[in-house]
Amino acid sequence: MSQHWKPLPDDLSEPARRLVEELRAVKDAHRISLAELGRLTYLSKASWERWLNGKRLITSQALAGLIAALDCDAVLLTSLLRQAEAARDAESAPGAVTAVAAATAVEPTAAAAPAADPVPVPLPVPVSLPVARVALWRRPQALVTVAAVAVLLLVAGLYLHGLNGGGSAAASSSGRSPAPPAVSTGALPAQLCQSVGCAGKDPQAMGCEADDHTVLTGTIGKVVLYLHYSPRCRAAWAGITDGSPGDSATVSTGTGGQETALIHWGYDNYSMMVDADAPGTILQVCGHQKDGDNCTLPLSGPAARAQALSTTAPGLTPTATPSS
Structure with a gap:
């Protein structure tokens, strides 16, 4: 059309x-x-x-x-x-x-001099996951973190590969369920944290955005709220787009954990992560802006929701609507 x-x-x-x-x-x-x-x-x-x-x-x-x-x-x-x-x-x-x-x-x-046509520069990321998420320049503090992490990534991949080999046994002894099988998306950068170890950390810097799933969305007028979840990291975070400076989105776990994405300037941002693997966790994102407040529906079992989204054809999975 x-x-x-x-x-x-x-x-x-x-x-x-x-x-x-x-x-x-x-x-x-x-x-x-x-x-x-x-x-x-x-x-x-x-x-x-x-x-x-x-x-x-x-x-x-x-x-x-x-x-x-x-x-x-x-x-x-x-x-x-x-x-x-x-x-x-x-x-x-x-x-x-x-x-x-x-x-x-x-x-x-x-x-x-005649201007040459701009030539797209191929990116060193898999085609199945080609998109950089919210730009790092919106979080100046993240630049310092990423600079340090870049050095560690060379050795962290091999180290964590060895750790993941015994991940199921460690998860059983701690009372947590093992992470669900990830959908094959090619080579993914190593995540540097899991579950409670990710709480309060940047999802980009920790490699958790590599398998990010948007498991819920909601709106406040034109502002869009997002609940993001990483199956590998077993952690979640909030996102907000089409907002204005001062607008915010807060992800909460129902067990005391929460992080807020505040737009300082521009129109989008994302929050630090919360542990999404603790027993009794119910995730929800609530937004605040000048036109009012609103929340997504509460979600338990984010891993199952992410797996369902991965195996369902686009357009067939109903979008969650915000609660009143």
């Missing part, structure tokens, strides 16, 4: 413009409406209208949903999103305009 598209805003960066054009091409190629696209990705029609008309840059979570639901060039789309995010950050950085002006003054002949 192709359509006559509106002209894109003039102030879009080149990678953002190319990304929107590619997203429009994917929608047209599959001949689906905005409403159908929303159902397939568990996101609102209004959100897709904003992304496909260049009003907002698509979020990494939304792009992940699109790639999981439809046949498309995952590497190209992910690369363009990262380039568009970098261009947006450069434009908003203090002194960016001054730096560009200075560069032009030093090399006046550069403007006369």
Whole structure:
């Protein structure tokens, strides 16, 4: 179902413009409406209208949903999103305009050179899981953590591989059930924590986003709330998109654990993790913004929910609605 598209805003960066054009091409190629696209990705029609008309840059979570639901060039789309995010950050950085002006003054002949078409850079991630989640620049403290973790990842993989070989026995002796079988997604980076050991830690830095499942969503007006769960890490965290500075989403376990995703600037963020493996855990995400408060439905057994989502065709699993 192709359509006559509106002209894109003039102030879009080149990678953002190319990304929107590619997203429009994917929608047209599959001949689906905005409403159908929303159902397939568990996101609102209004959100897709904003992304496909260049009003907002698509979020990494939304792009992940699109790639999981439809046949498309995952590497190209992910690369363009990262380039568009970098261009947006450069434009908003203090002194960016001054730096560009200075560069032009030093090399006046550069403007006369023909501009080469931007070439997408392949990403060193599996095609089945190609999308970076919420950008790390939204959490400056995460940059320091990732820098340290990068060194450890070279040895942590082999070490944790040995630990996982005896994971079932350790889980039985501790009273916890072993982790459910993971869906094959190619080589995954090693997770650096599990269950209670993940509480209060960053899911990106700990490698837990590699098998992230969005097990519940909810809304407050245009704001979208997410409950994320990692079967390998047996931990959960909250996400929030299409919000404004001051909006927040809090994930709670029902046993005292909770973490909050607060939007400091921009329109999205994610929280640190909570232990989702403790007996009696009931996960829920509640959001707060100027238009009011709302929560997702409570969820027990996130591992079973994640497994069901992994084995059900996109679009056939009903989306959880927020509680009143």
